[in-house]
Structures are given as C-alpha cells and as structure tokens.
Amino acid sequence: MGGLARLEYRGYDSAGIALADKEGLTVLKAVGKLANLDEALSDAAPQDAVAGIGHTRWATHGRPTRRNAHPHTSTDGRFALVHNGIIENADLLRAELRKTGVTFASDTDTEVVVHLIQRAYDHEELLEWDGEVPGCEGETARAAQRLVAALRSVTARLQGTYTLLVLSSEAPGVILAARRSSPLVVGLGEDENFLASDALAFVEHTTRALEIDQDQVALVTGKGVVVIGHDGRVLPLKEYEVDFASDRATKGSWPTFMEKEIHEQPRGVADTLADRMDALGRLALDEVRIPESLLRSIDKIIIVGCGTASYAGQVARYAIEHWCRIPVEVELSSEFRYRDPVVTEKTLIVAISQSGETMDTIQAIRHAQEQGAKVVAVVNTPGSTISRESDAVLLTHAGPEIAVASTKAFTCQVTACFILGLYLAQVRGNKYGDEIVDYMDKLEDVPAKIQEVLNRGENVRHFAHTMKDASSVIYLGRHVGFPVALEGALKLKEICYIHAEGFAAGELKHGPIALVDEGQPVIVIVPTPRRLELHNKVLANIQEVRARGAHTIVIAEDGDHSVDEFADVVFRVPPVPTLYAPLLTVIPLQIFACELAKVKGLDVDQPRNLAKSVTVE
C-alpha cells in the first residue's frame, strides 16, 4: 500500500490489490482514491499473505468503476493480473474467448489477458520452461514454470503495450511480470523483492534495482529474481542503483507537492547546472555519448515532447537557433511520426520528458531512430524507458516531481536545453569558450533570482483570491514569452479547470482579440526593456486589450515602469538576459494557478481526469 501511495500520482481513478496466501488469492478493489482501498483492506486483509500485486488506475478502456479496477481475475479466481498500457487487439481476443464460453466481468482490455493465461495454463500444449524458481521446489516450482510458459505463450499474441504483473494461487509466493514499452523496474531487497512502474514505489525499502527490457519476463520470489529473454533463456541481471533519496518524494511540511516543487526550483536549476564545466572551463557533457564529429554534421534539430515538456522545447528553440545557427523544429510527440517528418542521420532529436515514460514521446524517438537520427533525451527520471532507449541522456536534477502539474521539471528542462545548446555551440565552433563561460555564469545567477521571485509570491497568492470566479483567462507572450504564455494557460486548465489560452501576443489582432470583453482577465509576459523592439510591441498589445476593457495582469522586469499605466496588476521579476526570462516569468504563473486551485477547493496534486505520466498513446 505504501508503494501504491507513492505511485498514486500516476493515476487515481480507482485502485486494487491481490494477495496470495496458502488458501488462495484475496482481491480487493475500490473506486476513487487509494484511501478507499485502505479502508477495504483494513477489514479484509489476509494476515499471512506471501506476495501481492497492486494497481492505481488511469482509465483508458471502461469507466473508472470498481468492476473495471485492477487486478482482474480468471473466472475461477486462481489467477490475478494488473496491467499498465493498452492491448490493441483486445476486441479480437475477447470475441475468441467469448466463443469458448468466457464471461467478462469488466469492460477493460486488460481482462482478456488473465483469461488467456488461465486457458493457456490449464489447457494448452506449452513451450516448456524449466528454469530455476528461487526459493521454490516441487509442486510450486513446477507450477511457477508452467505459469512462465503460459505467460510467454499469451504475450506472444498481444499487440500494443503492456506491463503485466501476474499472481496465481498455483504458486502463491511467485509474481511474474512481462513488459513491452510500458515501464517496469524490479527492486532487490533483503528476503523480499519488488516490482513497480517507477522505483519511487520501493525506494524506501531498497535502492538496488534491475532494468527489465522489452519483451522480457521477470520471475520474482522473496528469495530471488530470474529474468527471461524473448527466447526463453535466463539472462544476466542488469542491476543499477536508484539515485534519488526517497525523502525527496514526500511532501515534508508542504501542504501540497506542487507548492513544494515550485519552491524546489532554485535547487533543481542549480543542481541541473552543477558540474557541467571541466577544469579548462569547457562544457563537458559526458553523458551525451554522441561523437562530436556527428554533432558537427547535424543540419537540423527536432525537439519532441508533450504538454509542458513541449513548451520547454519551444523556449529552447529560441536559444539553440540563436547560438548554433541551425534550424530547430519543435513538434508535439503525438503529432511527430504522423506528419511523416523529414528525418535523416543528420537530424538530431531532442526528446524532453520528466517521467521518461510518456508513450507519445517513446514512439516519437523510435520513429526517428528508424530514420537513422540520433536522440538526446532530456529526462528527469534515470533508468526510464526514454533515457534507456536514447543515444544520449542529459539528466535534469529536479528530484522526483509528484504533482501532476509540472513546475520544477519545466525550469530544469529549459535549463538543461540551454546547456545542450551551449554544448552544441561549443562543439560546432559557433561560440568561443569565453562566450560560453559568460552564458553559463549568467545561468548560474538564475537560481537566486528564482528564489527572489518566490519571495515575492505573497502578492501573487493575494491576486489569486481575487480571481476565484474567473471563467476564462487569456495569456499573452512574445518571443520566449510565448511558450511561457502557453505553459501558464496549461497550469490553469489542468488544476483549476478554467478555460485558459496562451497566444503569441502579435497574433491577438488576427482574431483572438474578439474574445476580449469588459473585465476579461489578460495576463501578459513583458520582455525586458533592454530588448526594445520586443518590449514596445508587447506594450502596444497590452494597450490593444486594455482599450477593449481587459483586466490586465502584467509580468514585467524590476524597474520597467512603462507598463504601470496599462496594468491593473503588476508582478515583477529581477532582470536576466532575454533568453533566460522564462525561468523567472513562469514562476508567478505557477503560484497563481496553484493558489487559485486551493481557493477553489480543488485537488492541487491530483487534478481530475489526469495522470502524472501518460504511458499510453
């Protein structure tokens, strides 16, 4: 249950567990938050369970109800299974099973798998598997071996993505797992072992973890783990150390994870910047294992990501294009491969993902690699699928981000992309060493400036209380302020459930300004007055909306009093180079959305309909 609580942020429509003891399997499920399952468990938990599997659900097939909650069981209750992913040929398999007389208890794609396993186990001629079953012998070992054979036979028929955990009363102390594209990590404890979508679930018990790769099966008992390859051979264990301290995955004294994570941004950005320069003052990204000669040969960069990650990529584009003088495209991961993009071995893909498990982005990098492109992943989760499948990884060091609404990941992603851009400029000779040192020095000033903006947070929280009844908010930005407008609007949508839209400020007069009516809240990110051509145009945009009755909320640099006469509310940020401004101007927008969600009595960390990591396409 502790593990499920750590992963609840990944999906929380409903939850369930199955426990195995010598009597058989006990399955408990509840709709809604995990607390409801906790309650059900307190009344009916078997006291001598030897193994268990659990699941918190983000509904893909079938409404979030108790009958659709996982685990799903075979009709005779001897097999229980949880699943993360989508079985794309479920309808076909369901029809086949119905013909054999199976009746389904749920509307999920998952349920077909557990019936197939039961049928394979009981009736099929299976490809024998006779490997070791740690800590088991005799009947139980043979049952576990047959279960491996059944699982391998069934997964060979599945199309789509899955992480499956299987428990059976035939072999009570054994858990089987299989994965294809969806995340799975095994934790190695003392006389106990763990399986989870994310190491966060067990990191308080052990930081020793195993990578389980595509189409592999893991057989786990309290005494040991066996990893079985696609061809049935037992594989050597690939152990690694989970590197984040579990204390960073708790709220501590903060009322919500989001508030904690907003305030962790100075540390996250500083940690992301740390140790990037070698003794000669050159950027040294040893984890970017792509030959410099290849980096010099690229003629295009495509940045892929979803949601906040894609907005971080949009900020990065301005910097990387300016520094490296090569074209940079930013494409939503879910659109990328369907637009038939022009990708060659001279294209560098930058995949941005906090979780490293976003299926849209996983599929995008796979498509790009099939076209011969190299992929650099900017991820916050070491050992995640995207980090493992990419050719190089640039880790953000934000620490675990639990709140569904991404905050510290955004500023750390932007920072990491700046580092990548400067590294490319260094390798390609676009910038001299002393110039890069200057850019890095100014980046290293940013964490303290973020802290300064956080220190001014009270007036933003006060403003949020005045917006309790807002029904729509417009965000405007220009240049690097435009992706910040998109990000600010996304925050409001996802945790306050208010319609909000970010626009390029210059785009307003081409249509969207028709939205502006008396009192319409319009939040405007104003560039530094040191970039006059940008600054004055945004000032004009503020006047355009104000002339139509807008309630103008302006984010402007300290000392820029040219905005005062056109702004109803002003939030100030310390001066930084134009390209770095998003690292500061996004902060008031994060605080605003977080506070307004609290004012409205909404669930800040686990907003409705969402999950932290969208591991299905």
Ligand code: AGP
């Ligand atoms: C951001 O607040 C949202 N939670 C969502 O847009 C998120 O950024 C997106 O799903 C990408 O997630 P990733 O960074 O883990 O790939």
